[in-house]
Amino acid sequence: MISPLSALVDDYVFDQLLPPYVRNRSPRYWTPVAVAARVGALFRVHGARKVLDVGCGPGKFCIVAGSLCSELQFHGVEQRPRLIRHGNRLARYFGVTNIRFDAKDATLVPWDDYDGFYFFNPFAENMFQAQDRFDDDASLSAARFGSELLRVESLLARARVGTVVVTYHGLGGPIPSSYELVANEPAGTNRIRVWIQGPARESSWAWLEEGDGALRVLRNDVGRTLASLAAKGRD
Ligand SMILES: C[S@@+](CC[C@H](N)C(=O)[O-])C[C@H]1O[C@@H](n2cnc3c(N)ncnc32)[C@H](O)[C@@H]1O
Numbered sequence: 461m462i463s464p465l466s467a468l469v470d471d472y473v474f475d476q477l478l479p480p481y482v483r484n485r486s487p488r489y490w491t492p493v494a495v496a497a498r499v500g501a502l503f504r505v506h507g508a509r510k511v512l513d514v515g516c517g518p519g520k521f522c523i524v525a526g527s528l529c530s531e532l533q534f535h536g537v538e539q540r541p542r543l544i545r546h547g548n549r550l551a552r553y554f555g556v557t558n559i560r561f562d563a564k565d566a567t568l569v570p571w572d573d574y575d576g577f578y579f580f581n582p583f584a585e586n587m588f589q590a591q592d593r594f595d596d597d598a599s600l601s602a603a604r605f606g607s608e609l610l611r612v613e614s615l616l617a618r619a620r621v622g623t624v625v626v627t628y629h630g631l632g633g634p635i636p637s638s639y640e641l642v643a644n645e646p647a648g649t650n651r652i653r654v655w656i657q658g659p660a661r662e663s664s665w666a667w668l669e670e671g672d673g674a675l676r677v678l679r680n681d682v683g684r685t686l687a688s689l690a691a692k693g694r695d
Pocket residue numbers: 488489490491513514515516517518519520521537538539540543564565566567579580581582583598608
């Protein structure tokens with residue numbers, strides 16, 4: 461019997477609770493427990509109360525962050541229903557009541573309910589080679605990648621002042637220029653960045669996360685810059 465407490469501090473122990481096909485992909489696909497704990501703390505420090513995990517997989521981030529930050533609400537939305545079934549099972553196992561999971565397209569649920577958004581590069585899989593994709597359950601494509609990134613940019617642009625966005629391995633696309641990068645630290649196999657929404661503004665540029673930092677990119681150049689960053693990543 462695995463102790464719930466040890467699973468909240470050790471990836472190996474947590475991942476043992478997942479079936480092999482989900483566990484085997486954990487290092488690449490699911491937030492490590494130490495990163496989840498840190499991201500939860502950053503949401504709390506920056507004043508978020510209700511966080512949407514955009515593409516929550518089997519719920520590892522929500523379960524760890526929700527267990528450690530009981531005053532926050534975490535809502536995980538995932539396109540693959542069978543992962544949500546594991547998330548619900550694990551939430552019951554850990555007895556966490558401040559988290560909720562739904563099987564839906566996370567870019568199509570209303571975002572005005574939330575003051576925090578977590579992205580572990582959820583849309584990048586659209587651009588993966590077939591053998592690197594998690595499974596065949598989701599229909600993925602470059603066209604979907606482009607349209608989801610544009611939808612997310614516009615949803616984030618409309619978010620309330622003070623909205624907290626945390627990325628791990630980046631969001632994967634443009635972040636509106638109204639956001640300020642307030643924290644940027646190494647974590648796990650990449651970086652955690654914290655962005656806070658300021659007053660809305662019309663702007664000709666957007667942020668793109670790149671390497672250790674973030675670039676200001678003219679809106680007209682976003683597509684081209686993303687393509688060249690993706691090519692660099694494949695080299
Ligand atoms: C890299 S995993 C991160 C999982 C989880 N957030 C974590 O940190 O452990 C990205 C997840 O996003 C999901 N996803 C991608 N696009 C989605 C969308 N539009 N709606 C819902 N889920 C999506 C994928 O199926 C995958 O499970």
